[in-house]
Amino acid sequence: MSDAAGASQTGCVVVFYKPDQACVRRANRLSQKYPVVVVDNTETIVTAESLGLSPSIRFMPNGANLGIATALNQGVEHLRARGMAYALLFDQDSEPSDALLEGLPAQMEQVVAGSPVALIGPAYDDRRLGGVAPFVRFRYFKLERVAPVGDRLIDVDFLITSGSCINLRCWPEVGPMDDSLFIDFVDLEWCVRARNKGFRILGAPWLTLSHELGEAPVKVLGRTYPMHSAVRHYYLFRNAVALMLRRDMPLSWKSTELVKMPGRLLIYALLPPNGGSHLKMAIKGICHALTRRMGRL
Structure with missing residues (x-):
């Protein structure tokens, strides 16, 4: 055609x-x-x-x-x-x-x-x-x-x-x-x-x-990271963990997410204003993924 x-x-x-x-x-x-x-x-x-x-x-x-x-x-x-x-x-x-x-x-x-x-x-x-x-x-x-x-x-x-x-x-x-x-x-x-x-x-x-990803980005050690709201960090961490628990997701992708996750938690906890709320929502997302709580928060 x-x-x-x-x-x-x-x-x-x-x-x-x-x-x-x-x-x-x-x-x-x-x-x-x-x-x-x-x-x-x-x-x-x-x-x-x-x-x-x-x-x-x-x-x-x-x-x-x-x-x-x-x-x-x-x-x-x-x-x-x-x-x-x-x-x-x-x-x-x-x-x-x-x-x-x-x-x-x-x-x-x-x-x-x-x-x-x-x-x-x-x-x-x-x-x-x-x-x-x-x-x-x-x-x-x-x-x-x-x-x-x-x-x-x-x-x-x-x-x-x-x-x-x-x-x-x-x-x-x-x-x-x-x-x-x-x-x-x-x-x-x-x-x-x-x-x-x-x-x-x-x-x-x-x-x-x-296309703009997230809100105003932050720089850490020369690298730029997109920033999001605390609620978005809930979904980001929840869905990352939920997908890592699925058998049909590639092991290569899972390994990369596991390596990145601790650093992301640290960045989102320390850099944005009210970083504690970001960390709290991220941990909440991880807990919900582990207990299979999905859908809208």
Whole structure:
């Protein structure tokens, strides 16, 4: 099929949470190119009209924060019901270039004909963390960082959700995002599951997406770390431990997380204001993982 055929089978999923007008403008821009479904996890229900969303956008207000995994699943199922083959996934603050919007579905359309591919995504550019981040492969005790250079797709072990293009034809076999994780490691767990099923995860190094991880970052011994709220640290540590307890997660990834965890606990306890609350929430998350308490806190 042609690239145009791939574009005609592509839709977008955007997840909202307390969106501002800039978020609405970004969603409306996407709707000029593709069918768009916006899933809103804001606790108060509003209408698409009151937000100023384009009439062409399918708006799904949840009236509760159901988590990123559930919201993505809702959006994907809507696109699958419409017969779409590919879905571009975005956070509300993602502002993709036209090159990315056109390039990812075109690449997916080209490669799926000869190879089982689940996901293709760009490199992400967070200027606060030093610019364009490398792609990642799992190795024992340390991640292998692959420079995002060249004009060929790169096999990787996982991609962040925002800005990625998912092959919806593999969705029934791989399954939906894991609702129990709520937020954090949702993308990583799905990518691992897809690879375990024999599907490839591919990075497109010539495409980038501006994306900010967490809040204002901190520097420790020359390295920059993204900072999060205490509640996010609950989910980060809970889900990391919960996934380490699963047999289908790679031992290489588990070993890396085990090595990093003590240092992260120290950084998040000492550096942010009210670090004690961050440490408390992180330990609470670890305890909940060990007792199998998942879902929303």
